[in-house]
């Protein structure tokens with residue numbers, strides 16, 4: 264039986280009750296209910312091989328959480344086929360429960376008034392983990408996440424970062440092969456984000472776990488995911504290597520200049536598309552294939568005191584992908 268994730272033409276629609284405006288409308292809708300279909304996920308297909316870490320990206324409301332909920336059996340698909348670790352998620356087979364975990368950065372499963380250790384013990388019972396295995400896994404998680412100092416403090420006294428680490432430990436105590444991480448670093452400071460990222464990497468390497476990760480922090484995606492799936496308005500916009508995304512959507516580099524004296528926009532625009540101009544700083548977009556000739560032109564023709572070239576940020580690349588999608592489709 265395979266440990267991968269297979270999604271074939273998945274759609275998930277929600278039927279939403281449409282309320283009429285005003286008192287008359289409210290009265291009418293009591294007798295004649297009107298519904299509207301919200302297409303949360305539409306005709307989505309992808310496969311994720313065992314051991315892969317894939318970033319699942321998209322703006323708010325794109326359909327990421329809905330997809331994850333279908334993949335974990337919390338929602339029934341409207342149509343399409345889904346298989347996770349050899350199981351059909353919505354059948355809720357007991358063996359399936361032990362193979363995955365869904366961690367949502369904004370939801371907690373920890374028991375608020377008790378130390379995290381109590382939640383770990385509850386999960387030992389829920390997942391029927393033998394004592395020896397429980398102790399071994401817990402020791403590994405305590406070491407990787409440096410949990411020793413917080414194990415016996417009530418959860419309500421923990422910092423957000425400490426709580427997130429305990430959340431991960433509670434979700435991984437049954438050593439799931441498949442991890443769905445929905446915004447695991449949300450709200451954490453930069454150091455804590457980094458240590459959670461490192462942990463996800465270690466867990467993946469240690470157990471060859473398959474991981475689907477959503478995050479609005481591009482640093483998470485760049486550090487963890489070679490491959491990304493981008494979803495917009497319920498449909499897949501891109502599925503492939505993160506690096507190739509840059510070439511497809513952002514075939515340019517960014518030149519940052521510091522001017523020695525003011526230069527009018529029309530003169531700057533001869534060298535590249537102006538992204539920002541706030542004297543003395545200017546950012547220009549240069550076509551990737553012409554970077555060296557354009558740079559030579561900038562250096563010889565413009566009065567500059569500093570000049571650097573960099574790749575566009577991942578946020579910008581993804582923003583361009585959404586822009587192109589919005590222009591390409593008639594709503």
Ligand SMILES: Nc1ncnc2c1ncn2[C@@H]1O[C@H](COP(=O)(O)OP(=O)(O)OP(=O)(O)O)[C@@H](O)[C@H]1O
Pocket residue numbers: 277278279301302303321322323324325326327328329330
């Ligand atoms: N239970 C529900 N009933 C009706 N509509 C829903 C329901 N759950 C989600 N939706 C709608 O489906 C769409 C996709 O939502 P989803 O939560 O999957 O997006 P998301 O990509 O996870 O966004 P975010 O980044 O904000 O979490 C949205 O338009 C949302 O309003």
